[in-house]
Amino acid sequence: MGRGRHAVDPVIIVGAGPVGLTLALALARQQVPSVVLDEGPGKDEPRLARTVVLREDTAALVERLTGVSLDEAGVHWAGWRSMRRKQVTREVRFDDATDPAPLHLAQHVLTGVLRAAVAGQRLVKIAVDSRLDSIEQEPSGVTAHTRGPRGTWWRGSHLVGCDGPRSTVRKLLDIRFPGRTAVERHAVAALRTELPWADEALLHRTPPWRVSGPSAGEVTGRPLPDGVWRLDWLLPPGKDLVTPELLVARIRETLAGWNSGSTPPYELLDTGVHTVHHRLARRWRVGRVFVAGDAAHLLGAFGTQGLDEGLRDADNLAWKLALAWHHGSHEALLDSYQAERRAAVAARLRAADQALPVLRGGAGIRAYVPGTARGHDLLLTDGHLGRGPLGAPGTYDGSPLAPRHLEAEVPVDTPPGAPVEDVRVTAEDGSFVRLRDRLGRGALLVLLIAPGTGVWERRHWVGAGIMPRLAAAVTALPSPAELLVAESYPGAAAHTVLLIRPDGHLVTALDGVRAADLYAAAEATVGGPEGARETSEAGATAGSATK
Structure with missing residues (x-):
């Protein structure tokens, strides 16, 4: 941390997986240097049986940080189908405009995209063959020691453990990691073949063909590029050995079953056994040290994706660390990381715990209840597609950063604390961009809904109507903010003003230019009056230095 007002030491990130690399890029986007301690050699083993599914918001985050389209790195599913015995019980077709498709790609491909972006980023340093073995904290910063060929001491403003389920950071901090072990086990195979459903993912429950070996009666197929598929067979509880012979028999039976009896x-190409654990760290922050991703939580039953939540951790923490790094730590702002992210992940784990006895508890009387199978299909579809309590992105409606008692607050289709819609906006330079393109730059976003502005050049309306008053109100905010204009936003009337956090979550929507409410909301968003005063003073200092 800085000696004086500004930090001079980088943020130390432990772990060079997708979450650690994403955090490093997100900090660099906000002009914060970092050093990533990678205990490996700096490259990843190709494993097609180890894949990830990114939802719309997390895929957009990676693309925004890397400047790379992921369209060719993975497959956007054309559709989804659920089957039970011989019947199709549910079909979903994806439409990019209203229902964006999940993106499926190999994890080593995703990590490669992130590594390439980091290699071109001057603010990020990767230290390979660096295994953490100690952490020391002081009021002014953090010191970490690594062993190995390049063992040394590292000095940082803060440290973030993105070092996976067996996190050394978590263990050094003596943070408990309770939860469930082996909630689900899957036999996994990646193979190149043709299936009747090109680019469609599917879940087949209780398939009608004979299954070799122990089976829980569920198989999932998800497409990858180049005609490759990942197939997962749910295994019954226990530790039955999945032999190569048994897996080949399972592959042949499944492919024949899906192709009218002919294999x-x-x-x-690759095989494995995927075991799902559900765990949640008791604490996500100890002083200047944080945990994120699999070091903080494990989930994944019913098709849910733990990496999605890890990337959301990085997005949430980056802008708060950036404010602390540039303007001085404000405890309420940094504490809000644990309050928001832990609550969001805990809600998904609770939903999974409630669904476990229903979906995995055997037949019993539920087998005779009308509509039960349809309800099961809907729950599983939600998990796989990132919807509902099992799969949807969390909201921060109970955040300690949420403003209170705003007289001019009005409802829009996005509730406060939820991710905003990606509408087209006009930036301050007059260019048309997507709203998400402006996220993660360290500034709050103030979005005015002004029908008609999209058909006129900015110079015609920038000085008209309420724009001068709104521009003055934005300039006076206690934290840096960018003013944007949109033709429309779902559920918002003309002249509605939206305040949006740097990570894309809605703070509030106000009825017109209400400078006092806008100021109060912005002040709460950066942690209250103390955080607002620090960022305002730093902004004034920076402004006077450039005059």
Whole structure:
């Protein structure tokens, strides 16, 4: 941390997986340097049986930080189908405009995209073959020691453990990690073949063909590029050994079952056993040290994706660390990381715990209840597609940063604390961009809804109507903010003003230019009057230095 007003030491990130690399890029976007301690050699083993599914918001985050389209790195599902025995019980077709498709890609491909972006980023340093073995904290910063060929001491303003389920950071901080072990086990195979459903993912429950070996009666197929598929067979509870012979038999039976009894040609590329644990760290912050991603939580039953939540951790923490790094730590702002993210993940774990006895508890009387199978299909579809309590992104409606008692607050289709819609906006330089393009730059976003502005050049309306008053109110805010204009926003009337956090979550919507309410909301968003005063003073200092 800085000696004086500003930090001079980088943020130390432990772990060079997708979450750690994403955090480093997110900090660099906000002009914060970092050093990433990678205990490996700096490259990842290709494993097609180890894949991830990114939802719309997390895929957009990676693309925004890397400047790379992920369209060719993975497959956007054309559709989804649920099957039970011989019947199709549910079909979903994806439409980019209203229902964006999940993106499925190999994890090593995703990590490669992130590594390439980091390699071109001057504010990020990767230290390979660096295994953490101690952490020391002081009021002014953090010191970490690594062992190995390049063992040394590292000095940082803060440290973030993104070092996975067996996190050394979490253990050094003596943070408990309670939860459930082996909630689900899957036999996994990646193979190149042709299936009747091109680019469609599917979940088949209780398939009608005979299954070799122990089975819980559920198989999932998800497409990857180049004609490759990842197939997962749910295994019954226990530790039954999945032998190569048993897996090959399972592959042949499944492919034949999906192809009218005839096994098509296939090339087996990779195999594995995927075990799902559900755990949640008791604490996510101890002083200047934080945990994120699998170091903070494990989830994944029913098709849910733990990496999605890890990337959301990085997005949430980055802008708060950036404010602390540039303008001085404000405890309420940094504490809000744990309050917001832990609550969001805990809600998903509670939903999974409630669904476990329903979906995995055996038949019993539920087998005779009308509509039960349809309800099960809907729950599983929600998990796989990132919807509902099992899969949807969390909201921060109970955040300690949420403003209170705003007289001019009005409802829009996005509740306070939820991620905003990605509408087209006009930036301050007059260019048309997507709203998400402006996220993660360290500034709050103030969005005015002004029908008609999209058809006129900015110079015609920037000085008209309420724009001068709003521009003056934005300039006076206690934290840096960018003013944007949109033709429309779902559920918002003309002249509605939206305040949006740097990570894309809505703070509030106000009825017109209400300078006092806008100021109060912005002040709460950066942690209250103390955080607002620090950022305002730093902004004034920076402004006077450039005059």
